Amino acid sequence: MPSVIITGGATGIGAATVRKFASEGYSVAVLDINSESGAALAAESHQGAVQFFLTDVRDRASIETSVDQAMQQFGTLSSLFANAGIQRLASLFSLKDEDVDNIIDVNLKGTLYSVAAVAALMREARTGSIILMCSDQTFVGKEGSIVYGATKGAVAQMTKSLSVELSPLGIRINAVCPATVKTPLADKVLTEIAAKHFDGDVNAAWRAEAEGISLGRVAEPEEIAEVVFFLSQPAASFMTGALVPVDGGFTAQ
Numbered sequence: 001m002p003s004v005i006i007t008g009g010a011t012g013i014g015a016a017t018v019r020k021f022a023s024e025g026y027s028v029a030v031l032d033i034n035s036e037s038g039a040a041l042a043a044e045s046h047q048g049a050v051q052f053f054l055t056d057v058r059d060r061a062s063i064e065t066s067v068d069q070a071m072q073q074f075g076t077l078s079s080l081f082a083n084a085g086i087q088r089l090a091s092l093f094s095l096k097d098e099d100v101d102n103i104i105d106v107n108l109k110g111t112l113y114s115v116a117a118v119a120a121l122m123r124e125a126r127t128g129s130i131i132l133m134c135s136d137q138t139f140v141g142k143e144g145s146i147v148y149g150a151t152k153g154a155v156a157q158m159t160k161s162l163s164v165e166l167s168p169l170g171i172r173i174n175a176v177c178p179a180t181v182k183t184p185l186a187d188k189v190l191t192e193i194a195a196k197h198f199d200g201d202v203n204a205a206w207r208a209e210a211e212g213i214s215l216g217r218v219a220e221p222e223e224i225a226e227v228v229f230f231l232s233q234p235a236a237s238f239m240t241g242a243l244v245p246v247d248g249g250f251t252a253q
Helices: 012-023 035-042 060-074 097-125 146-169 184-197 202-211 221-232
Strands: 003-007 027-032 050-054 077-082 128-133 171-178 243-246
Touching: 003 012, 003 060, 003 097, 012 027, 012 035, 012 077, 012 184, 012 221, 027 035, 027 060, 035 050, 050 060, 060 077, 060 097, 077 097, 077 221, 097 128, 097 146, 097 171, 128 146, 128 221, 146 171, 146 243, 171 221, 184 202, 221 243
Parallel strands: 003 027, 003 077, 027 050, 077 128, 128 171, 171 243
Antiparallel strands: none
């Protein structure tokens, strides 16, 4: 049975992707710090098995331990979705050092550490697909997202550089770049935006966000999961180093 590792898989896009792979019969290792949501996800009934591993992606040793445990349980690894990420809205003049460090540690270092741990296994098998979580902020800037946007730009460059190194080893690596998706993380961000620009009206903030997208709506997590799943499959066998917008036309405007 093929297996996949998904970081940040307990909620949002990660959880939707866990369910997609599990529904297709994959064994899925969920790596996350959210033990309550992760355990609940693992308890769901799917065609494939889902196992939760408490993991802090800021800690390379934590990732390596979880990857080793997942491989002992599931065996052959076919894919990684390095999805774990955080966001903290702040202007240049209100950035806190701890927020800068956390965003870089989770979004950038955590992605790199996850790829390193998994690619070492894929190198031996001479096959595998890795998908990284980027953002529409790979291509555009947004208010209050200086550090978040910088990490996503870095992950995009990481995708390209890693594709050069890993492709000769039979490992493909691509990135998805979503616009706003209806997730708990986005809801937290939009709540902050609502407080600043919409007198606390969160629904108004969500409507404004949707109106800025060509399709006139935000994405559902399942829509991103479908693209991640496609990139993991043989049907995408000639794709590597690609930054794939899944943004409802937002960056085409």
